[in-house]
Amino acid sequence: MAEPQPAIEDLLRTLAPQVLGAVTRRYGDFDGAEDALQEAMITALERWPRDGVPEHPRGWLITATSHRLIDRWRSELARREREEQDHRRAVDEAEVADTDDTLTLLFLCCHPSLTPASAIALTLRAVGGLTTDEIARAFLVPSATMGQRISRAKGKIKNAGGRFAPPTPEERPARLVAVLRVLYLIFTEGHTATAGDRLHRVDLSDEAIRLTRLLRGLLPEDGEVAGLLALLLLVDARRAARTGTDGLPVPLADQDRGQWDRTLITEGRLLLDEVFGRCPVGEYQLQAAIASLHDHAPTAEATDWPHIVALYGVLERITGSPVVTLNRAVAVGQADGPRAGLAVAAEVAEALAGHQRLYAVRAHLLEQAGDREAARADYLEAARLATGAPERRFLVLRAARLNAEASEA
Numbered sequence: 001m002a003e004p005q006p007a008i009e010d011l012l013r014t015l016a017p018q019v020l021g022a023v024t025r026r027y028g029d030f031d032g033a034e035d036a037l038q039e040a041m042i043t044a045l046e047r048w049p050r051d052g053v054p055e056h057p058r059g060w061l062i063t064a065t066s067h068r069l070i071d072r073w074r075s076e077l078a079r080r081e082r083e084e085q086d087h088r089r090a091v092d093e094a095e096v097a098d099t100d101d102t103l104t105l106l107f108l109c110c111h112p113s114l115t116p117a118s119a120i121a122l123t124l125r126a127v128g129g130l131t132t133d134e135i136a137r138a139f140l141v142p143s144a145t146m147g148q149r150i151s152r153a154k155g156k157i158k159n160a161g162g163r164f165a166p167p168t169p170e171e172r173p174a175r176l177v178a179v180l181r182v183l184y185l186i187f188t189e190g191h192t193a194t195a196g197d198r199l200h201r202v203d204l205s206d207e208a209i210r211l212t213r214l215l216r217g218l219l220p221e222d223g224e225v226a227g228l229l230a231l232l233l234l235v236d237a238r239r240a241a242r243t244g245t246d247g248l249p250v251p252l253a254d255q256d257r258g259q260w261d262r263t264l265i266t267e268g269r270l271l272l273d274e275v276f277g278r279c280p281v282g283e284y285q286l287q288a289a290i291a292s293l294h295d296h297a298p299t300a301e302a303t304d305w306p307h308i309v310a311l312y313g314v315l316e317r318i319t320g321s322p323v324v325t326l327n328r329a330v331a332v333g334q335a336d337g338p339r340a341g342l343a344v345a346a347e348v349a350e351a352l353a354g355h356q357r358l359y360a361v362r363a364h365l366l367e368q369a370g371d372r373e374a375a376r377a378d379y380l381e382a383a384r385l386a387t388g389a390p391e392r393r394f395l396v397l398r399a400a401r402l403n404a405e406a407s408e409a
Contacts, residue, residue, distance in 0.1 A: 008048050010203050011057060012041050013129035017207075019061040020126055021101025023069065024164045030108060031154040032069050034126055040064035102127060103214045107167045109153075110175040110182065113160035118153040119178040120185060125150055127211070128186040128204060137194045137387055172219070179215065180228050180284065183208050187232050191239075192249075192388065199243050199390040205236055223279025226271050227288050233268035234291035237261040248394045253300035265295045286315040305335035322348035326361055338368035356385035360395060367402065376402040 016037060023033040040061055054060040109123035124130045136146035167175055190204030212229045219225045241255035272288045279285075290311050297303040312328035325348045333341025342365045345358070352358040363378035376399045383395035 005045075005049050008045065008053065011053065012044060012061075013203050014207065015058050015061055016041065016129045017102045017105055017127040018058060019065055021105040021164075022062050023065045024105065024108075025101050026066070027069060028164060029069065030162070030164065031158050032072055033065065034154065036068035036072060037061070037065045039068050101164075102211060103218070104164060104166050106179055106182070106211060106215075107172075107175055108157065108162060108164055110178040111157045111160060111162045112171070112174050113156045113162070114153050114178075116178045116181065118149055118156070119175075120182050121146060121149050122153040122157075123179075123182040124185060124189075127182070128189070128207070130186075130189060130204075134189060134194055176219070176222070176225075180224060183212050183215070183228060183232075184284070186211075187236075191235065192391070194387045197247070197389045199247065199249055199388065200239060202239075205232075205239075208232060209236065221279075223275040224282040224284050226275045226279075227282060227285030230268040230271040231284050231288035231291055233264045233271070234288060234295050237264035237268065237295060243390075248390050248397070252294065257298070260295065265292075268292065269295075281314075283315055283318050286311055286318070290315075303334070305331055309335050322351040323357070326352060326358060329365070330361055333365045333368065338365040341365045342369065354385065356382050356387075356391075359385065363395075363398070367398075372402045372405065 019040075020030075020033055020037050023037065024030045027033060043064060044057075044061065048054070048057075106123060106127050109126055110119040114122070121135050124135045125132065132147045132150065133143045135150075136143040187205050187208035190201045190206070190208060192199060193201045209229070209232050212225070212232055216225050216229050237260050238252070238255060240261070241257065241259040242250055244250050268288065269292050272285065272292055276285055276289060290308055293304050293308055293311075309328060309331045312324060312331055316324045316328060326345060329341045329344035329348075331341075332344050342362065345362050345365065349358065359378040359382035363375045363382060366372075366375035366378060379395050379399035379402070383392050383399065386392040386395060
């Protein structure tokens with residue numbers, strides 16, 4: 001029996017960066033290989049549900065992508081020249097099949113010729129397997145704009161002579177900031193999907209953790225690499241408790257902490273203890289410290305909110321991010337009361353206008369402050385802006401509950 005379409009899509013998303021890395025290493029044409037892979041994946045989506053998944057799907061995709069890439073070359077240059085070039089570049093098939101080039105591909109996408117935003121967008125597409133629409137939502141820009149950004153990024157790498165090889169020790173620091181951001185965004189998309197009917201996209205969060213583990217092996221002394229891995233593990237540990245039986249999100253305060261993965265929590269906390277205070281403190285170590293405080297608390301009421309507020313204050317000074325300020329507003333609301341939290345949220349209301357999380361946070365704080373009508377309005381606005389179906393339904397139900405309570409009062 002053929003695999004169902006969602007299972008095939010998950011498989012293709014997992015295989016895509018491996019195949020792209022293998023074909024790019026083989027032929028040295030990242031731009032052409034990326035386009036050829038997209039065509040091969042479309043063919044797979046057409047054939048595999050009907051004919052069944054091949055016994056070696058990765059090899060099938062490598063072969064199909066290679067054929068499409070060579071066909072592109074033949075349409076541009078003389079057949080003899082390209083066939084000779086293909087012969088010179090031929091490599092052992094076993095090497096292609098057994099080598100995972102994902103990490104090398106990751107660093108290529110963070111080429112120094114690119115701006116950080118372009119490097120992140122390209123890597124989310126090539127390594128993370130996200131669609132252009134999903135990446136555009138992550139950057140809060142139109143899809144057409146993001147598509148142009150990705151195309152220009154590939155062109156810049158080609159024009160700059162980017163080669164498919166691991167970065168040298170001298171090149172590594174310049175690319176590492178963007179690499180870490182990319183992995184964080186891939187995980188974030190997997191942790192809370194921006195589209196579709198699932199809150200989680202486990203393939204993406206698992207891939208982000210896998211890649212971060214690889215990066216940790218490559219840079220074992222780097223505190224921020226360890227901090228990012230600790231953060232991902234500490235957050236992913238709550239996965240089983242984040243969704244109710246109805247598929248809707250469960251807020252952190254309402255989660256069954258008995259479902260949290262204590263093995264991941266222990267691993268994350270040990271990683272953090274290994275580097276925190278011994279390496280220069282960066283944003284991922286600080287976020288991991290915040291996640292660790294949440295995971296350490298036996299109940300929501302026992303959470304050390306003043307400590308979390310202080311950590312968010314340091315994180316805010318490092319990043320200057322309005323999203324961090326909004327997160328601090330939530331912590332302040334718990335430590336000092338909802339009105340204090342609303343005052344902090346007001347500081348970034350203009351910067352985050354039209355951002356779903358601003359209205360969701362404000363609605364939560366307004367509800368705690370007893371202003372049901374204003375909270376209901378913000379829940380509905382947050383629902384209107386939500387792109388993921390589970391979050392949207394959750395927010396609508398929150399607003400409906402407040403409406404029902406107001407009617408009964």
